[in-house]
Amino acid sequence: MEAFKETLLSSFIVFENQLNGQKKSELHKLRQKAFEAFEKYGFPTRKDEDWKYTNLKPIIKHDYKIFHPKEQKLQLDEARKYFLSETDTYRIVFVDGYYASWLSLTTHHQYDICTFSALINRYPEIADEYVGKLINHGDSFTALNTAFAREGAYIFVPDNKIVDKPIEILHFTTPHALPAFQQPRSLLVLGKNSRATVIERHISLSANPVFTNSATEVFLHTGAILDHYKIQTDHYEASLIDNTVYQLQGYSVLNLTTASLGGKFVRNNPIVKLIESMAEAHLWGLTKIDSSELADHHTSIEHIAPHCQSNELYKGIFGGRSTGIFNGKVYVAPHAQKTNAFQQNNNIVLSDKATVNTKPQLEIFANDVKCSHGCTVGQMDENAMFYLRQRGIAADKARALLLLAFAGEIVDKIQLPELRQYVKRIFNQKNHIDFDFDL
Amino acid sequence: MLKIKNLHVSVDDTPILKGISLEIKKGEIHAIMGPNGSGKSTLSNVIAGKEDYQITQGTIEFEGKDLLELSAEERAHLGIFLSFQYPVEIPGVSVTNFIKTAINENRKAKGLEPMPAKELLKLIRERMELLNMDKSFLSRSLNEGFSGGEKKRNEIFQLSMLQPKLAILDETDSGLDIDALRIVAKGVNTLRTPENAFLIITHYQRLLEYIVPDFVHVLYNGKIVKTGSKDLALALEEKGYDWIKEEVAI
Structure with missing residues (x-):
């Protein structure tokens, strides 16, 4: 575990040296700050309350390769079977952490559907306005992602625009001799009354361990609507930590659906900040895992403004020796009156060796609110x-x-x-x- | 068709059935009556193959095959159908998809191709008409939010679709108003042929006014204590079960 941390620390110096001309940018100051945070905190252990039931050791024991050579190994014929549609979507595709233009369908017409590197190079003022504004550097994985932030998806929808096709974000990892480490970093900005649908997937084509530490910041301006799908069906040697922070302004709506249907280790940390009245967030989750897979949903809903609504329904089915974790944090600020927060987690355990840990975590500081939560763990109905x-x-x-x-x-x-x-x-x-x- | 010999059944080491013998031939309708707790539902569940019963003695044969060796679905494939006293609600599975799956699984077991959609729809339409059922039933989730009467009618609808050799009706009359009872009875009488048989399990003789049994058995304390014609059902209705209990005590 410490070996991997050491590798990361020394890699940062190499990484910094590659950043010609970027060193004075706001983003780079942010990277340095984040890196210091990671250096200080290191990886969490099971002594940390948020990682009590989620053992990271089997994941970070590998000596992952941090930098990959830029090769164009993946051909369209092989990649296309993972596409939702050949033509009816926008597509931002990455192969081994690099943007794969030959597999992508991007646009700058009406809205920007492109890459994080394009954001840094072409729209530095937007980068300065948004990047790192929602991320909490107290979390080691987001800090680590920020430190190395280089590539990922960038979506900007101006006010009153509706994106006419769904946007697919695909991250491929091709076969490598060594365990691979990926850190995609994405930014989604939806202007006032705009709307978009985003589907996100990580696909490992390697039989070796692949570890992805993804971080995304999402800004929904007044009245924006985002349908966000995370489809996690990766194979048994692939692990994923997904930190996504959403900021919702008044009357905006987030619909987040997370389907965790495979992968050695999947940790989802969606953080939703409802910062203005009448915003609403719906989070739906479906988990179906077997063998010794692990799926962890750590959701956090922050009702900062009054008159907002949140609704969480997570369902899980656990076979084999699999482990399921649900931790649903709901925070209601003192002045966030008339909050309506609903949370439900239902689980079916199919085997004696599977484990489910489920925990609601309500922190309510307002007195005129409706908050409900419930969880069940059961077996097949005989x-x-x-x-x-x-x-x-x-x-x-x-x-x-x-x-x-x-x-x-x-x-x-x-x-x-x-x-x-x-x-x-x-x-x-x-x-x-x-x-x-x-x- | 069905031969039960000296059947002893326990649940958690408590004996429930204490030596039941019963033979049902094709074309016959048998009724089993008895007070609450006499073991009526245990008998129907054991014939249909519900697990968690211990068979401590005895045999059940169906057309010469040892039923106790077979799983619930294998028994269904042989043509045994149980109309449940408490049909299970299954949200998310429509009546149509359920019946389609059931029919095709039964056909698969017999080595037949799935029923063509057109044929299936025609059969569904006929049966729904027979049972005065509304089309909206088909798209509803199986038994979810159904009234007691709707659930029972849905059981008979499934019976009519699957056309079993032996149908066991476990307290099908409970929770039915008189009109629904007549419709259910009409359905059963229409489905009756010289080749199939019915076992009707009931607490009251009400249903037996409409479906006339060839034999009536009284189950009491895990045993069949009396067997007679349909007149026995009338006597039970008039006099209750106490005289039977007294006779058994003597």
Whole structure:
């Protein structure tokens, strides 16, 4: 563990030397500050309350390669099977941390759908206005990401514009001899009354361990609407830590759907700051993991302004020796009256060896609010199983049908039909069943 | 068709059925009546293959096959259907998709191709008409938010779609008003053929006014203590179960 930290510390000096001309920029001052924070805090351990149930050791024990050579190894033919659509989306694609123009469909017409490096080079004033403004350097992983921030997605939608197609952000890691470490850094800015749909995926094509430490800042100006999908279906040697901070101004709406359907280790830290009245955030999560996979949803909703609404529903299904964690923090500031906050976490444990840790964490300092929370951890309903089997439906199919029905409440929140079908297909594949109908 | 011999069943080491013998031939309708707690539902669950019962003695054969060796779905594939006393609510699965899955799983077990969609729809339409069911049923989630009567009617609808050889109706009459009861009975009478059989489990003889049984058995304290014709059901309705209990005590 310390070895990896040492590698990172020495890599930072190398990284700084590559940044010709950027050293005096605001961004670079931020990087240095963040780096000092990481140097001071290091990686969290299970003694930290926020990492009590999430053991990082198996992830950071590897000696990851920090810098990758810029190779154009991934061909369109191979990449396209991961695309939601060939033509009907904007696409920002990265291969081994570098922007892959030959796989991407970007635009600067009406709105900017491009890269973080383009932001730094072409729009430094926007970078100075937004980058690092929401990130908390007290968190080691976000600090580490900021220190090395170089590439990722950049989306800027001006006031009153609606992005006409969904935007896909894809991060590929190609096969390497050594374990690979990726740190994408993204910025999304939605102007007043604008609207966008963003789908984010990390795809490892390597059989070796891949560790991604992603950080994203999202600004929703007054009346903006963002549909954000994070589809996590990576393979067994891939790990992901995702820190995304959203700032919502008045009347803006965030719909965040996170589907964690695979990966050795997935940690999601969505932080939602409701800073003006009438903003609303909806967070939906579906987890289905097996073997010794781990999925951790640490959500944090900050009701800073009065008259805001938040709504969280996370559902999980855990097989094998898998581990599930849900920690739902809801903070209501003293003057955030008339807050409406709802939180629910439901889990099904399929095996004796799977573990679920679920914890609501409510910190309410206002007195005229409606906050509710609830969690359940249960097993398959044996009466329902008998009912289906009595009708001639084999046990494995009956189980898959009941699990799909359980997941349906979340899957149905996916507004894009192709994406909804895709998630259902992956979900059913995980249950080894293919249904010939759409529930 | 169904041969039960000296069946003893326990739940958590408590004996519930204490030596049941019963034979049902094709074309017959049998009724099992008995007071609460006599073991009626245990008997229907054990025939249908619900786990968590200990069979301590005895055999159940269906068309010469040892049922106790088979899983619930295998028994269903042989043509055994249980209309549940408390049908389970399954949110997110529509009645149509459920019945389609059930029919095709049964066909698969018999080595048949899935039923063509057109044929399936035609059969669904016919059966719904038979049971005076509204089309809106089909797109609703299975049993979710159904009234007691709707749930029971949905059970009979499934029975009519799957066309089993032996249908066990476990307290199908409870929670039904008189009109729903007549519709259910009409459905059962229409589905009756010389080749299939019905086992009707009930507390009251009400349903037996509309579905006339060939045999009535009285189950009391885990045993069949009396067997007779449909007149026995009438006698029970008039006199209650106390005289049976007294007879058994003697």
